[in-house]
Amino acid sequence: EAQVTQNPRYLITVTGKKLTVTCSQNMNHEYMSWYRQDPGLGLRQIYYSMNVEVTDKGDVPEGYKVSRKEKRNFPLILESPSPNQTSLYFCASSPETSRPYEQYFGPGTRLTVT
Amino acid sequence: QKEVEQNSGPLSVPEGAIASLNCTYSDRGSQSFFWYRQYSGKSPELIMFIYSNGDKEDGRFTAQLNKASQYVSLLIRDSQPSDSATYLCAVNRVGFQKLVFGTGTRLLVSP
Numbered sequence: 001e002a003q004v005t006q007n008p009r010y011l012i013t014v015t016g017k018k019l020t021v022t023c024s025q026n027m028n029h030e031y032m033s034w035y036r037q038d039p040g041l042g043l044r045q046i047y048y049s050m051n052v053e054v055t056d057k058g059d060v061p062e063g064y065k066v067s068r069k070e071k072r073n074f075p076l077i078l079e080s081p082s083p084n085q086t087s088l089y090f091c092a093s094s095p096e097t098s099r100p101y102e103q104y105f106g107p108g109t110r111l112t113v114t
Numbered sequence: 115q116k117e118v119e120q121n122s123g124p125l126s127v128p129e130g131a132i133a134s135l136n137c138t139y140s141d142r143g144s145q146s147f148f149w150y151r152q153y154s155g156k157s158p159e160l161i162m163f164i165y166s167n168g169d170k171e172d173g174r175f176t177a178q179l180n181k182a183s184q185y186v187s188l189l190i191r192d193s194q195p196s197d198s199a200t201y202l203c204a205v206n207r208v209g210f211q212k213l214v215f216g217t218g219t220r221l222l223v224s225p
Contacts, residue, residue, distance in 0.1 A: 105157035
């Protein structure tokens with residue numbers, strides 16, 4: 001089944017404890033992206049990647065890191081999480097870098113930082 | 115001014131009616147327009163996209179684009195309770211590798 005998977009789906013952590021949210025897609029998509037969704041603010045892009053080893057900042061990159069060492073994986077790293085990073089996170093992928101808009105979303109990761 | 119604006123709703127319609135969802139955008143360089151549906155607690159799902167002025171129909175859904183007025187709309191005919199969800203409008207600008215999303219309109223279809 002073609003899909004984008006994220007792990008974990010739910011995470012409660014404490015301020016300052018490094019964490020990684022994994023994202024993997026099995027559709028051979030070139031373009032991958034991370035979003036956060038907050039009430040009243042909608043979906044905001046954190047980082048995106050056009051291909052392996054090519055990443056760039058989105059609208060809200062502060063406090064996050066990403067890497068793209070393999071085409072299928074695009075992990076999101078929070079080196080020192082803070083409470084303002086409590087949010088619902090979505091990974092998404094798209095089949096062509098020339099059309100990075102037909103995006104397919106993973107199931108989401110709900111993160112709480114206390 | 116937000117790049118993409120939507121009325122948060124809720125928009126309430128009876129079953130069988132036409133639901134009309136609207137979206138305006140500020141950047142005239144926007145080229146591609148998308149509607150995503152998001153059920154509560156779930157991820158967004160792409161349901162329609164439109165690139166050219168006019169209407170595009172797909173089953174019960176019709177997307178309408180008016181670039182001169184900078185708005186895009188989604189019509190849902192014969193609305194069903196299963197259509198109750200939040201509908202997100204998204205816009206892509208030429209040369210920019212991202213989508214900009216509105217905050218969504220919540221649709222409630224009552225039996």
